[in-house]
Amino acid sequence: MNRFQWDSSFSVDFNLQNGFSEKAETTKRYLSQMKEMFYDTNAAEKILEQEDPLIYEFHELGCPMREGDLAFGTTILYPGKVGEEYFMTKGHFHTILDTAEVYYTLDGEGCMIMENPEGETMEMPLKKGEALYVPRRYAHRSVNTGDTPLVMFFTFAANAGHDYGTIETKGYRKILVEKECGPVVIDNPKWS
Ligand SMILES: O=P(O)(O)OC[C@H]1O[C@H](O)[C@H](O)[C@@H](O)[C@@H]1O
């Protein structure tokens, strides 16, 4: 749905603390929709016996997928864990692989896990007040390592597209888990 005139100028409210907007459309992802993505499937099943927690939600503006436009919005990733693994977004490659993305952390703390099709991986902290550049060709998944919502503003080429398939079937090479010393990046035991 195009509620905005993308060939004209417009402004949108985004709350600095919670990322919410009156104008944007909300999409919610619950644990039941992504339980296979966490490495400890038993821990996920156990949580789901009691409740189906909201893992994250994002707020977009229905930008047309046109070359030259910029899609933007916010993601609110809630704190929590499935077993030792922190709540995270599904993550994706862009269908047009050669397109980058910028994230600005409005609140909370976390980590961006990235990998390219050649298997090179990168992890970068998401810190309140910092912008993070996700380069072309890298799949990106954000992880909340704190105990408050991780709130991020993002923008990317409107025609980039989302490719979940590769990540959904193979998973990420690296995952972020909580150990006694704090958050640690480890090899994904489920990765194949
Ligand atoms: O697409 P997901 O991995 O579920 O993440 C949710 C959303 O958050 C990101 O910030 C992206 O820029 C959005 O395009 C994306 O759809």
Ligand SMILES: [Fe+2]
């Ligand atoms: Fe993206």
